[in-house]
Amino acid sequence: MWAALRSRSSSLHPWKQGIAVPPGLNPTAFYSSSFTTATTNKAFLSLQEIEKVLNDVRADDVKVLSVPNVHADWADYVVLATGRSTWHVKNIAQALIHKAKQKQKGVDRKVLPSVEGQEEGKWIVIDSGKIIVHALDEKAREYYNLEGLWTTETSQKEPNLELEKAFVKIRPKNNSKKPVQKVA
Amino acid sequence: MASGFASKWSKVGRQLLGGVGNNFSGLLSTSHEITCGNPLFQQQRTFIQMRTVLKVVDNSGAKKVMCIQALKGKKGARLGDTIVASVKEAHPNGKVKKGKVVYGVVVRAAMQRGRCDGSEVKFDDNAVVLVDKQGQPIGTRVFGPVPHELRKKKHVKILTLAEHIA
Numbered sequence: 606m607w608a609a610l611r612s613r614s615s616s617l618h619p620w621k622q623g624i625a626v627p628p629g630l631n632p633t634a635f636y637s638s639s640f641t642t643a644t645t646n647k648a649f650l651s652l653q654e655i656e657k658v659l660n661d662v663r664a665d666d667v668k669v670l671s672v673p674n675v676h677a678d679w680a681d682y683v684v685l686a687t688g689r690s691t692w693h694v695k696n697i698a699q700a701l702i703h704k705a706k707q708k709q710k711g712v713d714r715k716v717l718p719s720v721e722g723q724e725e726g727k728w729i730v731i732d733s734g735k736i737i738v739h740a741l742d743e744k745a746r747e748y749y750n751l752e753g754l755w756t757t758e759t760s761q762k763e764p765n766l767e768l769e770k771a772f773v774k775i776r777p778k779n780n781s782k783k784p785v786q787k788v789a
Numbered sequence: 790m791a792s793g794f795a796s797k798w799s800k801v802g803r804q805l806l807g808g809v810g811n812n813f814s815g816l817l818s819t820s821h822e823i824t825c826g827n828p829l830f831q832q833q834r835t836f837i838q839m840r841t842v843l844k845v846v847d848n849s850g851a852k853k854v855m856c857i858q859a860l861k862g863k864k865g866a867r868l869g870d871t872i873v874a875s876v877k878e879a880h881p882n883g884k885v886k887k888g889k890v891v892y893g894v895v896v897r898a899a900m901q902r903g904r905c906d907g908s909e910v911k912f913d914d915n916a917v918v919l920v921d922k923q924g925q926p927i928g929t930r931v932f933g934p935v936p937h938e939l940r941k942k943k944h945v946k947i948l949t950l951a952e953h954i955a
Contacts, residue, residue: 679940679954721943725923730945737945749929751949 649733650705650718652682659686662700664693664740670755681735685751688742691726697740698729705733834900834911836865837872843917846896847928847950850883851876854893854917868898868910869942871924874917884927885919891927893917894944896935896951910936910955918947926950 650658652669659667664686672683688694698720709715718733728745731738739751824830837843841856854874859866866872872893879887897912904910912934919927926946934955939948948954 679937679948683949719943719945721945722924725925728925728946730949732940732945737949739949749950754930754950 649735650701650708652684652736654704654708655684655701655736655738658700658704659684659697662693662697664688664697666746668752670752672755680737682737683755684736684738685746686738686740687746688726688740691742694726694729694740694742695723698723698731701731701738834898836862836867836900837870837895837898837915838865841865841915842877843872843874843893843895843915845893845919846916846932847918847926848883848930848932849885849919849926849928851879851885851889851891851919853878854891854919857890866895867900868895868902868936869938869944870895871920872917891919892922893919894939894942894947896931896939896947897933902936902938904938910938920947 656667656669666685666687668685670683670685672680686697688697702717702720705718706715718731721730721732722728727742728749729740731740741749741751836859837856838859839856843854843856845851845854853876855877856866856872856874858873860871860873862870872895874891874893876885876887876889876891879885885891894917895915896918897914897916899911899913899915901909901911916933918931921927924944924946929950931947931951934953935948935951936955939945
């Protein structure tokens with residue numbers, strides 16, 4: 606069954622460009638197919654390499670989040686980086702792609718991470734399988750507020766407790782001289 | 790509001806009855822089940838085309854849009870495709886106003902879409918996320934489930950803003 610799956614995926618999704626991760630396959634199947642072709646595991650930049658590249662490019666405010674809850678089954682790490690201008694953001698993307706190309710120097714078929722938003726340098730996403738890098742400029746970072754999105758989702762349970770307390774009935778204080786009329 | 794999705798693990802198709810009754814009678818015993826499984830009683834969902842009204846599931850300000858054009862595909866747009874739409878209903882103070890022509894990415898479609906492992910995914914409603922011409926989402930949050938198919942279609946930004954990934 607795995608052989609059929611592999612052949613089907615290779616025929617439907619040619620590996621010439623981008624990470625064509627078939628959405629139905631789970632990560633274990635993905636790795637099993639990648640071990641048959643020894644080249645593909647070189648394509649993915651490790652976390653240390655990405656950090657090094659971002660330091661070289663001098664990206665601001667680099668944050669690495671391991672997203673356990675919502676995005677668990679399709680990514681392991683999410684890296685956020687800010688660029689000072691659109692040119693800087695494009696440069697961050699270019700540097701990461703260059704690093705990926707360098708890593709696969711001897712290979713005849715290179716697998717590059719997929720890039721979105723390249724021509725407009727406001728928000729560029731570099732998707733390399735397990736690690737997703739978001740390069741934003743400062744305005745976009747403030748506008749989309751991705752840290753707020755991902756840190757509030759872990760603390761979604763907490764507001765509920767306060768909500769239960771909020772609906773507790775509080776007896777109004779009776780400061781008038783009239784005695785309280787008892788409701789029969 | 791439950792907008793769940795059903796994924797069928799076998800590509801049942803529409804050619805169930807009509808001559809293949811021998812195999813079928815073994816599977817379904819009562820007439821009620823036959824009625825429900827009968828393709829004549831199931832609604833055949835189709836593409837998103839001109840005049841289709843879709844729900845907007847981000848916080849860009851619009852509520853309902855009507856599709857003007859499906860950008861790719863002769864018959865119409867499917868899950869994960871981009872459409873051109875006109876805003877028909879909007880929140881009073883939002884980023885988009887009624888009557889504006891916007892681009893959108895279909896994130897939920899009533900028509901089933903096949904996945905590469907043979908399963909199909911379909912939703913209860915047609916929903917769209919508004920983007921600009923370059924593919925940047927106009928809103929900052931996406932509500933409801935979104936499918937994996939967006940990753941292949943290079944809409945990872947919408948996936949990151951989503952609250953639940955189907």
